[in-house]
Amino acid sequence: MIAPQTSRDAEAKKKIGFDALYALDNESDEAEDDGLLASLQKVQGKTLGDPTISLSRSRRTPGRPPGSLVRSKSNIIPALSLSTQQHQKPRNTKSPLELLNELSAAAAATSTSNSIVKDTPTLQHHNTVTGVPSLEKPADDGKMPPSSALPASSAIPMIKNKKGKGKxxxxxxxxxxxxxxxxxxxxxxxxxxxxxxxxxxxIIKAIEYGASWQDKFNDTVTHIIVDRDYDFEQLLKYLKLKELPAGIVVVNENYTATCMDFYKLVDTSTIEFRVKGYEPPASSATIAQPNPSQASEVSLQLKPVKRKAVVLSSQVTSEASLNLVSSSAASLSNSPAPGVLDPQQVPNKDEDELDTAIRQAKESHPLASDDEDDVEGHKRRKTNNWQDKFQCMHKHTGKSGDQGPNAHTLVVLQELADHYDQIRDQWRCKSYRQAISALRKQTTKISTKEAAMRVYGIGSSIAEKIEEIVRTTHLRKLDFAKLDERQQILNRFMKIYGVGLHAAENFASAGYKTIDDLLQKAELTDNQRIGIDHYDDFNSRVPRAEVEKHAGIVKKALKGLDKNYIVNTMGSYRRGAQDSGDIDLLITKPGASIDEIRTTVMDRLVPLLTKHKFLVAALAQTSQADGTKWHGASCLPDSSTWRRIDLLLVPEEELGAALLYFTGNDIFNRSMRLLASKKGMRLNQRGLYKDVLRDYGREKLSEGTLVEGKDERKIFEALGVPWRPPEHRIC
Structure with a gap:
């Protein structure tokens, strides 16, 4: 039998040991933290037999928000291993106090680790040169830096993550x-x-192997490493140079990895590292080469290849073949470079990676067809096919199919699309409208999921709903939405001008169910009160004849100020609709700058029409210094009905792009913009641009060169789209 006191001492030892491990896992490595080390210091001098002593702390340290701890796995693991080994030894080998002292020393020793893990994995762009970090010990200024600071020997610039998650x-x-x-x-x-x-x-690996990363292009640059998706012409345009300075080596992204695989600088002139459109000078292969003795000595220290490396020769199987890498690469550089200098073999910019791989396989295959005419004809047909799938390539009147075999299905799908539009689910709304547009063109009844999925523009989910509509004449999802009381409340609130989905949900969560509840109890903005006072006016369609009367008053007043001004009525009115949701007026003046147009409209026209009580409310206005829009409400002299009206200001050089953008509809515009993007261009309300460089996540690297902005028809021509009058853009 073990005495009770001895049993309590054993339990205390166990508790102390395990609590120390938990404390190691819970706490930060920061020197200023009073976690593990402070707990270890507090326990010294206490009675070890007291089971109430505990080193553990709560998972969430008081005074610190969740997620604020800086963790280091490299710091935790060694300490855990040490404590685990010690804990497995006989209990009477070391006293608990000695064990705690060793744990304290281990934690202090590992607190200088260089590895710091935080939330966001992003580096920093800096205006300074980021070179190989200095290995010299920083001067002692008498202050002890926090242990969480990364030593200079392993530091690299840091930035805030774009999503704001930290550094x-x-x-x-x-x-x-x-x-x-x-x-x-x-x-x-x-x-x-x-x-x-x-x-x-x-970039990280290059720095680890001794390189300096130049954040800005300057005279010190020795190598330019180009991503595989970009060519030499794009590089020159981005740098705004006609040619690169002599002595700079231009290679693709495979170069650095291959050098690290062979532990030496390989020949830069080989075709494996060639950038599209670039022909290296004859002397580039000898630039920045190490001395032969060092190269041969390092090249023998091969590390295991952990990924698929670029092969410089047909096989590398022995030490002798490694020494011949540079010579074999040089012999390749003396042969013609297929796919680089021959214009017929330069990959089409419209090709995706699969197309490129197929084309290269055909060119290299010994049984490839010799019939070049057939190949070119096939390429032309393929190009036409992929572009023909875009909505903008076809005529859309919005009427065909409404009385056809799928008429009832179209009505139900349109109700569901309107539902998603009301709850501001724009992506689902666009998907359903695209499916409706595709279904309208079908001359036969689509009654099964399989048949629906064969129609371009209809996916699996919508195809299932089409089959359900045909089978049951209704749609359960739509029925549930109509019966959902909360959804009805949200729809009612979101029809108020100035109330979005977030505000509507807040009102509903506060217990408000009617418009009167909002007026009596809710805190409302001025625009929201106007939206409630004229709830029916703003939610009713504006007849085409009334749109013309509103536009006529604006035109007459503006012509009175300057007869050279031009006013175009945009939106669904220009597409030929019999009614509109609001009134969009595009204002321009030939030869005038945007500043002149803004001054005339904002400082003269708006006050004049307000004085005559035609403009009855200013709901939103962009900056007086650089704004181009005015949003408000108007009312005809013989009417009490308010209508939403927008004044859009555009200089003449952007008129064509603005006409296209503000005519719509949104699906047609999205199709045009997507087609432009596929062709390496960019289309917006200001114009069509080419040579636009984009990086990961479509981050824009350059604005590009303006192709056309003034003439709407020329934008269609530049994109290879047949001219579509506004009434044929109802997708």
Missing amino acids: QVVDIKLVPEDQRIFQGLHFYFFPNSDTHPGRRQR
Whole structure:
């Protein structure tokens, strides 16, 4: 039998040991933290037999918000291993106090680790050069830096994540000095942004192997590393140069990885590293090469290849073949470069990765067809096919099919699309409207899911609903939405001008169910009160004849100020609709700047029409200094009905793009913009641009060159789209 006191001492020892482990897992490594080490200090001098002593702390430390702890797995694991080994030894080998002292020493020793893990994995663009971090010990200023600060030997710039989740210091582990094959080299990456995860890793690895990352292009750059999706012409346009300075090596993204695989600088002139559209000078292969003895010595220290590396020769199977890598690559560089200099073999910019792989396979296959005419004809047909799938390539009147075999299905789908539009679910609304547009063109009844999915523009989910409508004449999802009381309340509130989905949900959550509840109890903005006072006016359609009367008053007043002004009525009115939701007027003046147009409209026209009580409310106005829109309400002299009216200001050089943009409809516009993007262009309300460079996440790197903005028809021509009058854009 074990004495009770001895049993209590054993339990106390167990508790102390396990609580120490929990404390290691819970706490930060920061020196200023009073967590584990403070707990260890407090327990010394106490009675070890007292089971009430505990080193553990709550998972959420008081005074710190959740997620504020800086964790380091490299710091935790060694301590855990040490404590686990010690805990498995016989109990009477070491006293608990000695065990705690060792744990304290282990935690202090690991607190200087260089690895710091935080939430957001993003590097920083800096205006300064980020070179190989200094290995010298920083001067002692008499202050002890916090242990969470990354030492200079492994630091790299840090930035805030775009989503606002915080900062990160990236762990840079420099390889041994004799393996820093990029020592003394200055790399400029194109695009020179670290937002792309793959490029970010290439930058980190290059720094670890001795390179300097140049954030800005300057005279020190020795190598330009170009991503595979970009060509040499795009590089020059981005740098605004006609040619690169002599001595700069231009290679693709495979170069750095291959050098690291072979622990040496490989020949840059080989075709494997060739950037599209770039022909390296004859001397580029000899630039920045290490001395032969160092290269041969390092090249023998091969590490296991962890990924698919670029092969420089047909096979690399022995030490002798490694020594021949540079020579075999040089022999390749003396042969013609298929796919680079021959214009017929340059990949089409419209090709995706699969098309490129298929084309390259056909070109290299010994049984590839010799009939070039057939190949070219097939390519032309393929190009036409992919572009023909865009909505903007076809005529859409919005009427065909309404009385056809799928008429009832179209009515139900339109109700569901309107429901999603009311709750501000724009993506589902667009998907259903696109499906409706595709179904309208069908001349036979679509009654099954399989048949619906064969129609371009209809996906699996909508196809199932089409089958349900045909089978049951209604749609359960729509029926539930109509019967849902909360959804009805949200729909009612969101019809108020100035109330979006978020505000409507807040009103509903507060217990408000009617418009009167809002007027009596809710805190409302001035615009929301106007929206309630004229709830029926703003939610009723405006007849075409009334739209013309409102536009006529604006035109007459503006002509009185300056007869050279032009007013176009936009939106559904220009598409030929018999009624509209609001009134959109596009105002321009030939030869006038946007500043002149803004001054005339904002300072003269709006006050004049307000004085005559035609403009009865100003709901929103963009900046007086650079704004181009005025939103408000208007009322005809012989009427008490308010209508929503927007004045849109556009200079003459942007008129064509603005006409296209503000005519709509939104599905047609989206199709035009997507087609432009597929062709390497950018289309917006200001114009059509080419040579636009985009990075990861469609981050815009350059504005591009204006192709057309003034003439609406020429924008269609530039995109290869047949001219569609406004009444044929009802998708």
